[in-house]
Amino acid sequence: xxxxxxxxxxxxxxxxxxxxxxxxxxxxxxxxxxxxxxxxxxxxxxxxxxxxxxxxxxxxxxxxxxxxxxxxxxxxxxxxxxxxxxxxxxxxxxxxxxxxxxxxxxxxxxxxxxxxxxxxxxxxxxxxxxxxxxxxxxxxxxxxxxxxxxxxxxxxxxxxxxxxxxxxxxxxxxxxxxxxxxxxxxxxxxxxxxxxxxxxxxxxxxxxxxxxxxxxxxxxxxxxxxxxxxxxxxxxxxxxxxxxxxxxxxxxxxxxxxxxxxxxxxxxxxxxxxxxxxxxxxxxxxxxxxxxxxxxxxxxxxxxxxxxxxxxxxxxxxxxxxxxxxxxxxxxxxxxxxxxxxxxxxxxxxxxxxxxxxxxxxxxxxxxxxxxxxxxxxxxxxxxxxxxxxxxxxxxxxxxxxxxxxxxxxxxxxxxxxxxxxxxxxxxxxxxxxxxxxxxxxxxxxxxxxxxxxxxxxxxxxxxxxxxxxxxxxxxxxxxxxxxxxxxxxxxxxxxxxxxxxxxxxxxxxxxxxxxxxxxxxxxxxxxxxxxxxxxxxxxxxxxxxxxxxxxxxxxxxxxxxxxxxxxxxxxxxxxxxxxxxxxxxxxxxxxxxxxxxxxxxxxxx
Numbered sequence: 001x002x003x004x005x006x007x008x009x010x011x012x013x014x015x016x017x018x019x020x021x022x023x024x025x026x027x028x029x030x031x032x033x034x035x036x037x038x039x040x041x042x043x044x045x046x047x048x049x050x051x052x053x054x055x056x057x058x059x060x061x062x063x064x065x066x067x068x069x070x071x072x073x074x075x076x077x078x079x080x081x082x083x084x085x086x087x088x089x090x091x092x093x094x095x096x097x098x099x100x101x102x103x104x105x106x107x108x109x110x111x112x113x114x115x116x117x118x119x120x121x122x123x124x125x126x127x128x129x130x131x132x133x134x135x136x137x138x139x140x141x142x143x144x145x146x147x148x149x150x151x152x153x154x155x156x157x158x159x160x161x162x163x164x165x166x167x168x169x170x171x172x173x174x175x176x177x178x179x180x181x182x183x184x185x186x187x188x189x190x191x192x193x194x195x196x197x198x199x200x201x202x203x204x205x206x207x208x209x210x211x212x213x214x215x216x217x218x219x220x221x222x223x224x225x226x227x228x229x230x231x232x233x234x235x236x237x238x239x240x241x242x243x244x245x246x247x248x249x250x251x252x253x254x255x256x257x258x259x260x261x262x263x264x265x266x267x268x269x270x271x272x273x274x275x276x277x278x279x280x281x282x283x284x285x286x287x288x289x290x291x292x293x294x295x296x297x298x299x300x301x302x303x304x305x306x307x308x309x310x311x312x313x314x315x316x317x318x319x320x321x322x323x324x325x326x327x328x329x330x331x332x333x334x335x336x337x338x339x340x341x342x343x344x345x346x347x348x349x350x351x352x353x354x355x356x357x358x359x360x361x362x363x364x365x366x367x368x369x370x371x372x373x374x375x376x377x378x379x380x381x382x383x384x385x386x387x388x389x390x391x392x393x394x395x396x397x398x399x400x401x402x403x404x405x406x407x408x409x410x411x412x413x414x415x416x417x418x419x420x421x422x423x424x425x426x427x428x429x430x431x432x433x434x435x436x437x438x439x440x441x442x443x444x445x446x447x448x449x450x451x452x453x454x455x456x457x458x459x460x461x462x463x464x465x466x467x468x469x470x471x472x473x474x475x476x477x478x479x480x481x482x483x484x485x486x487x488x489x490x491x492x493x494x495x496x497x498x499x500x501x502x503x504x505x506x507x508x509x510x511x512x513x514x515x516x517x518x519x520x521x522x523x524x525x526x527x528x529x530x531x532x533x534x535x536x537x538x539x540x541x542x543x544x545x546x547x548x549x550x551x552x553x554x555x556x557x558x559x560x561x562x563x564x565x566x567x568x569x570x571x572x573x574x575x576x577x578x579x580x581x582x583x584x585x586x587x588x589x590x591x592x593x594x595x596x597x598x599x600x601x602x603x604x605x606x
Contacts, residue, residue: 005030008123010494013531017491020512020528022134030123037118039138041111042100043379047450048110051103060096065396067454070474074451076396080389093385097142100383118376125493126353127373128406129346132173133380134489142385143172144344145395146484147330147402151339152203154182154277159203163210168387170214170222177225177337179327180204181256184277185233199234201241204248211250222250223331227307229256230290233273233282239293242303252331253303255294258310265291305333312336319478320398321467322458332485335402340390343402343479344380346373347486349493350431351407351537354414361411361431367438370403374442377401378450378476399453402482403439405431406490409497413537418578419502420590428500436481443475453478496535502591503582505564506535507556538566538580548572 008029010018018029026032045051053064063078079096083089104111121127128134130146137144148169152162166176184190186199204226211222226248228238239255241247264271264287271290273283297304307329312318317336318326326336335343353366381399386392408428409419417424447453452474458465461473483500490498497503511519515529534556542548547555548571558569565582566572 005034005119005123008033011536013533014492014494016528016531017488017512021131021488022492024135024139033122034119035138036129036134037122038104038111038115039142039383040133040376040379041115041118042097042104043382044111044114045100045103045107046382048107050107050110055103056099057096058099060099061092062096065454067451067457069452069456072451074454076451076454078389078392078396080386080392083389089389090385093142097383097385114375114379117372121369121372121376124352125349126369127346127348127376128489128493129376129380130344130484131488133344133346134492135173136385137383141172142383143174143387144380144384145174145342145386146345147177147335147337147343148174148387148391149177149326149328149330149337149339149341151327152178152180152182154184159183159206163207165388166207166222166224167210167214170211172385172387174342174387175223175225175331177227177328177330178207179227179229179256181227181229181232181327182276185275185282186237188275188277199237200228200232201234201237204251208248208250224251225329225331225333226251226253227256227328228253229309230258230261231272231274233275235273235290236285236293239290239297239304242301243297252305252333254305254307254329254333256309256327257306258308260310261287261291264288307333307336316460316469316479319400319460320455320458321460322465323398323455334404334484335482337400338394338398340388341394341398341400342384342386342391343400343482344377344384345402345404345482345484346377347404347406347484347489347499348373348435349407349495350405351410351414351495351497354411358414358416360415361427363434366431366434370435370438371442371445373403374401374439374477374480375446377403378443378446397454398478399476400479401477402484403435403480404483404486404499405435406484406486406493406499407495407497408500409503410495410537411497413497413503413579416575416579419581420586432481439480440473440475443477443480444473447474447476450476452476494536496533501583502586503535503580505533505582505584506538506566506580507559508533508564509560535580541576545573545576 010029023032026035045056061082063081065076065078066073079093080089083092132146133144136142150162150165152159169176180200183200183203184197186197188197190197207224211224214222228235238253242253261271268288270284271287272281273285274280275282294304294306313321313325323338326338329336337343348369353361355362378401381395384395386395412419412424417427453476455478456462458467459478460467460469461475462468463472486499510531510533511525512529515525518525542555550571559566562569563584565584566577566580567585
């Protein structure tokens with residue numbers, strides 16, 4: 001591409017994060033973003049009539065899979081399927097990517113338009129994919145997915161195979177989720193050794209310690225989700241384990257619950273604890289008491305959370321139930337996945353789609369971004385270097401993607417809508433309905449030329465199948481939307497409203513992972529690991545109001561010392577306080593449904 005790229009304007013903190021996480025050997029931010037856009041555009045070569053299969057896979061060892069849908073044959077290709085040796089697998093993949101790059105250089109017209117479309121979307125921070133894509137696209141690792149779920153079987157061989165696989169995923173920049181519900185309980189018999197089992201929690205510590213020594217892709221810490229079903233005999237130990245300081249610091253944990261459990265808790269009834277090896281009931285406990293213990297643990301330590309596993313499997317979260325049940329999610333819990341299934345995520349920065357007059361969202365502009373983002377995420381699947389052959393098979397047969405949003409708090413502030421208002425809730429429903437409908441339409445359009453996802457037969461979209469859920473559709477991707485936390489990419493985009501969350505704070509000091517490590521050691525974090533954050537939307541307003549009669553630094557110090565919030569600072573008008581409510585200012589009900597839109601505790605500086 002011969003075009004010159006205009007310099008991307010960045011704040012100091014944006015540049016810090018980009019240099020820390022993503023820039024690596026790229027000479028500039030523009031070159032880095034262009035490298036990502038070009039790399040993902042390489043997938044266009046697959047679908048161009050000018051390019052033959054033999055050109056794409058010259059000297060590459062691969063497996064071709066053919067499937068039929070709507071009276072037409074479609075193909076997909078597995079690059080890792082014939083390899084056990086890791087080095088041979090990597091060399092084979094490099095040949096494949098080399099071929100794609102050579103073809104792109106030979107026929108630049110095939111990818112130019114899509115490449116520029118992707119570049120503009122990324123450079124304007126209208127959309128960003130998950131961090132592994134930003135870290136690895138066009139580079140040696142080329143591992144682009146953020147989320148994985150790995151199965152854990154009830155044998156030493158299966159457990160340590162999963163530990164090894166986890167390390168490979170973490171090394172490449174991904175996060176992992178596990179269900180430990182198959183593991184026999186502590187003190188259960190182990191016939192082969194005439195010994196007794198140490199139980200799932202002991203084995204979880206092996207996963208935790210392994211994570212400690214593997215830093216994701218050299219730039220991110222490993223992250224895990226550990227899930228245990230409420231019927232497991234060790235469920236109480238699981239619920240309480242993180243109350244011990246330093247235990248399982250690399251895991252989020254959640255209890256898998258269902259409707260049966262919630263009804264038992266509501267009615268103060270007992271539930272069965274079942275040995276997963278023998279399938280026999282070993283104890284009965286009170287469901288309400290267990291639920292209260294979960295609540296207490298979450299209050300004290302932040303864990304456990306819970307996943308409503310029957311609702312997940314009975315919904316479109318599992319679009320291919322014929323393949324089995326979902327048991328776990330990715331580390332932050334937003335993405336349910338089948339065993340060995342990955343997902344590449346990406347988020348639209350909705351604050352970029354507020355109209356100039358600040359009255360509403362620009363839905364025409366948003367629609368274009370949804371379609372381009374869906375296209376981008378689908379392309380990722382075919383140039384992704386998967387850590388395991390089993391993962392590649394699931395990725396290319398289900399073609400799951402996860403398009404979400406970030407910057408919701410900023411968008412509301414720009415439109416002068418309080419986060420906890422009825423108007424905000426209605427706007428969120430309107431916007432997400434629009435995004436859901438358009439990402440499905442975009443996926444169906446891609447499927448017209450590229451084919452539906454290969455596992456379509458007997459999926460929830462297949463009207464001839466037993467799992468059909470009443471909506472006939474022929475999408476390219478089995479699932480398409482996910483609301484992710486967008487921690488690092490949100491900061492990269494210049495946001496402080498991560499995902500759909502309210503502002504964490506209006507003025508505050510933040511540290512990266514290295515800074516947090518220094519604090520834990522009692523050391524002062526280095527300047528490069530320290531970020532002084534001021535909400536940019538609020539900063540613009542503060543300037544217009546001449547800092548509300550205070551000196552600039554005085555205002556920021558007042559906010560920082562006031563739980564990082566505006567509420568109760570009498571110099572700041574109430575309507576501005578309402579626009580910038582933080583998580584600290586909101587009730588639990590404000591997070592889950594329509595609130596009052598009012599400032600809590602008005603009139604008292606805290």
